[in-house]
Amino acid sequence: MSDAEDHIWSLREDPAYFSEQFRDILDHCEEMLPDTKGNPHSVTQPHRINTLWSRVLLNMVVHAYSNLQFFAILYGKVLICIQYEESAHNDIDPAKGLPEMYFHALTLLKFSLDQAVMVSLEQLEHSTFASPPIRKFFARMPPPDPYTSDINVIPRAGVKITRVDKECLKQLELYQPWAAQFDEAIQSEIEICRDSWKNMGPDFGQLHDAFLRKEFNEAARLAEPSGGKFTYPYSKRRTKETVDIMRRAKANLDIVWAKIDQITKKNVTGFEDTRSVVYQMLSGSRTLRRTPEWVESIKTDSKAESVTKRDLWELNKPLSKLFLDEPAQEPKKFKPEVKSKTKVKTKREQTEPATAEEATPPAVEAEPEPEATQPTFAVDAKALKVFRTLFFDPEVTSTPGLIPWNDFLYAMTATGFKIEKLYGSVWQFTPTQLDVERGIHFHEPHPKGKIPFETARRHGRRLTRTYGWHGGMFVLKEKS
Known part of the structure; x- marks a missing residue:
């Protein structure tokens, strides 16, 4: 889950990472496959290329947000199962049925895992078909309508379930003799399971409707990384020129995400709800690395504080104007020595928090507290x-x-x-x-x-x- 959070933050604050991810998704789009007649897809033509960029941006946002939401849901389901297992530990007998609440919690976990696997497989299939090294093993059927968003790919290779989901399902299957009853229970309560899954958080798939209405077009034009708009020379020595380039790249990235945030807020039902882990993460307080304006340094013998270190702490600004109408915070340093007595709070069910504070994802709650000193x-x-x-x-x-x-x-x-x-x-x-x-x-x-x-x-x-x-x-x- 923390990996999913880090991915989102990197997309929002690191121009080089954003540019790399955009190009990588573009390389793995099914639109890049030639059809069975060897013809390129119509969206690769210059007059329609912005449609392709819009699809890339849509996939980037939906996959990043949905993955975090899925992991938060599964995390919460697992914690509920652990709580029921601990409370009913003395009543669990292989010769008897599981306690009703515990069995129901395991059933919902199994259903949620199945849904997460389906989504992961769909993402993997679409990206695998067009992967440059194996693109020759797949073919795209010519579309009946050049303006359709539906793509039919003929696969000649299989795909695998992600390792994490597979291991979770395996552990449930080993929970005998009750594991055999999970699928039967899911089928008998399929509507309850579907409603439970549906109500766990916002459906970022709604952004696809915004894509069809061409609401992503302007953001995609700004997000496409050609022309050096996201050039970020972080490995070069700080000079006025390199600092200006870095600040320009981050400013360009801020504009892109401001557009994306507006689209998301407008189209995704319940995005600002307390059950939305993504919204809680983005709207919470967080120190982000910003590049300050270039200031001619005064020569000194002291090398205690480098330019890069000043970059890290000098500017603490929120990235998105959707979430960041807050007053600027004072720069803070962190200490790693944190007694994690509040860790119990991070294990609360993520999809049904009691308060706004408790809706914060575990990784955000567990961040170190501000402190003026650092160990060496x-x-x-x-x-x-x-x-x-x-x-x-x-x-x-x-x-x-x-x-x-x-x-x-x-x-x-x-x-x-x-x-x-x-x-x-x-x-x-x-x-x-x-x-x-x-x-x-x-x-x-x-x-x-x-x-x-x-x-x-x-x-x-x-x-x-x-x-x-x-x-x-x-x-x-x-x-x-």
């Missing part, structure tokens, strides 16, 4: 090199490079993280010395096993959001 980690040269890339400062490090995955694991271990490989490329990092329980996931790079600089930079920003880390916290350990 004394690490060896190998680990320091990793952290200087994660929190790259062009004033300190001249050229960013790749990070070998094993070096990344080594550096995280050096700061007290317990590391565990979960499934596929996913690794879990759990802090043991920060006095905070919240862990974080990172994906192992493949096939080369090295983290590209662009990805490493995002890892660093995720560590900043989660623990308040920055490059100035890491120093070279003195040799004994």
Whole structure:
């Protein structure tokens, strides 16, 4: 769930990430497939290309928002099941039926997982067919109407259920002897299950109607990343020129999201409801990285505070004008030492919060509290090199490079993280010395096993959001 939140925030605050995701979705659009006669889709023609950009932007927003909403729903369902299991623990007997409320909660969880799998499979199928490396294995049927949005692709390869959903379903199937009754119970109460799923939060699929009404056209024209509008030279030394380019890119991105927010608020029923995890996340207080105006620096012998570090904390502005009619907040620093006694609140059912505060997603509630001081980690040269890339400062490090995955694991271990490989490329990092329980996931790079600089930079920003880390916290350990 925190990954889904980080993805949304990166789309909204990082022009380079937004541009990369836009191009990636464009490359995986079924419209990029030639039809069985070898002809390109009509929306790829210059006079209709904005329609294709609109579809790309629609997919980007719907997938990002829906994924977070789905994970919040499943998270809440799991917590309810845990609560019922704990309260009825002494009454669970394999020779008897489960307590009614517990069985009903498991049934709704099974139905919700099935729905999430269907949506995930649909997303995967549409993106898989047009993936450049395997595009030759699929063909698109010529449309009867060049202006239709329906696309018929002939698949010649299968797709798989996502690993997380598959594992959850597997665990439910192992819950014998009662697992065999779940599907039967779902069918007997199908309308109740559907209503429960439907009422869990806003339906971002309603944005498709806005797309058909061409409401995305203007936003898509602004979002299409050609012409250098999202050029973001974060790896270059800060000068007036580079700072102006970075500020221009973020200003352009702000305009795009202001348009998207207006469309979403207008078309998605219940978007501003307390059950909307996306809205609660976006409307909550949050420190966002903004690039301040260029100011000629006064030469000094002190190197205590770099330009990049000032960038990180100097401007604290909300990105979207839909959510950000609030007075500007004072810049804040964070401390990672947070006693997480409020963690119990994060385990509340996400879809039926009692108050607006309780509707905040777990990852937002668990963010570190403001504090003026930061700890310092004394690490060896190998680990320091990793952290200087994660929190790259062009004033300190001249050229960013790749990070070998094993070096990344080594550096995280050096700061007290317990590391565990979960499934596929996913690794879990759990802090043991920060006095905070919240862990974080990172994906192992493949096939080369090295983290590209662009990805490493995002890892660093995720560590900043989660623990308040920055490059100035890491120093070279003195040799004994």
